[in-house]
Amino acid sequence: MVYGMKQLLKWVGNKQRFAREIIGYFPNDFGTYYEPFLGTGSVLATLAPQRGVGSDMLLPLIEIFQALKDQPDTLKVWYSERWEQCRDGSKASGYELIKASYNANPNAADLVFLCRACYGGVVRFRTDGYMNTSCGVHAPISPDAFSARVDMWRPRVTGTDFLNADFEEVVEAAKPGDLVYCDPPYRHTQNSLYGAQAFALERLLKVIDTAKKRSVYVALSIDGSKKTGTQKCALPIPDDLFEQEVFINCGRSMLRRFQMSGQSLEDEVVEDRLLLTY
Numbered sequence: 001m002v003y004g005m006k007q008l009l010k011w012v013g014n015k016q017r018f019a020r021e022i023i024g025y026f027p028n029d030f031g032t033y034y035e036p037f038l039g040t041g042s043v044l045a046t047l048a049p050q051r052g053v054g055s056d057m058l059l060p061l062i063e064i065f066q067a068l069k070d071q072p073d074t075l076k077v078w079y080s081e082r083w084e085q086c087r088d089g090s091k092a093s094g095y096e097l098i099k100a101s102y103n104a105n106p107n108a109a110d111l112v113f114l115c116r117a118c119y120g121g122v123v124r125f126r127t128d129g130y131m132n133t134s135c136g137v138h139a140p141i142s143p144d145a146f147s148a149r150v151d152m153w154r155p156r157v158t159g160t161d162f163l164n165a166d167f168e169e170v171v172e173a174a175k176p177g178d179l180v181y182c183d184p185p186y187r188h189t190q191n192s193l194y195g196a197q198a199f200a201l202e203r204l205l206k207v208i209d210t211a212k213k214r215s216v217y218v219a220l221s222i223d224g225s226k227k228t229g230t231q232k233c234a235l236p237i238p239d240d241l242f243e244q245e246v247f248i249n250c251g252r253s254m255l256r257r258f259q260m261s262g263q264s265l266e267d268e269v270v271e272d273r274l275l276l277t278y
Helices: 016-023 042-047 059-070 072-088 091-104 108-117 143-156 167-172 201-213 254-259
Strands: 033-035 052-056 160-164 179-182 217-226 244-252 269-276
Touching: 016 042, 016 244, 033 042, 042 052, 042 143, 052 059, 052 167, 059 072, 059 108, 059 143, 059 160, 072 091, 072 108, 072 143, 091 108, 167 179, 167 201, 179 201, 201 217
Parallel strands: 033 052, 033 179, 052 160, 179 217
Antiparallel strands: 217 269, 244 269
């Protein structure tokens, strides 16, 4: 693991700040590492597995990671070109042009900039796949800063294959002694984010049960508590599926701040629940 890593992609709900804590609960020894809800890949890159599989249903996201691994200079150019496009004119109007380009033809080159420039990293999609997040008030990081992050991340993903695939297909490929880390859309907080509309937690729990029965280690990050930790999120989790439950303090909810027009939400402290089958 490495200390001082900075986010490659900015995306609300990512585990960058908590990756080392989560990894601390992983088994000491395991085979191939699987992450079937890749998102920003923060846990995967922090772990830097010798053998890994990262997957997601969002194809442009997977294409970003494939470029990171195999064509890092291309990834840098994608970001730099769009950063320049926003610098030469109005940031907001440049952002809207890039967002329109993405919505007309979803692609990795536009998405890598949009996720760093949108409001608070709240990458939000309609059910038809249309990205509708507004431009952020912050200045996106410079091409030099982004390039440095690419250089830091690339050697940490060289042992990983990146797939555009459904989570069930990926988890079923895991063998006894392998480790699967799942960070799916959260039922109570992410129903407006990418892919969440089609995600069913009950289906994932059945897949995890099958994996556990064939001696695959599974760790699941999911809704924990809201309202400064006082409200535990009710979820349809079978009593005998997981052997351990841990709560991780995530601070205040950026998604709620976005929904409430930037207000400071003193009572919106949330905790993640980390569930382990071992």
